[in-house]
Amino acid sequence: MHVIINGKPEDISLGTTIQKLIEAKKLDPSRVVAELNRKIVPGDQFQETKLQEDDRLELLQFVGGG
Helix, strand or coil: CEEEECCEEEECCCCCEHHHHHHHCCCCHHHEEEEECCEEECHHHCCCCECCCCCEEEEEECCCCC
């Protein structure tokens, strides 16, 4: 299945959730904000939100520093 993630085309498996994608990219879900097709997806919905063909997903990770 074809999706756009952070502006780059990627092929993922049918039925992939935002949670599974975040884990596959080795990101910490508690530090990630997801925007799917221009709408923010709350973190408590990552597990149930399945990606669809031609979805556009932006993942932003908060990084601490000083």
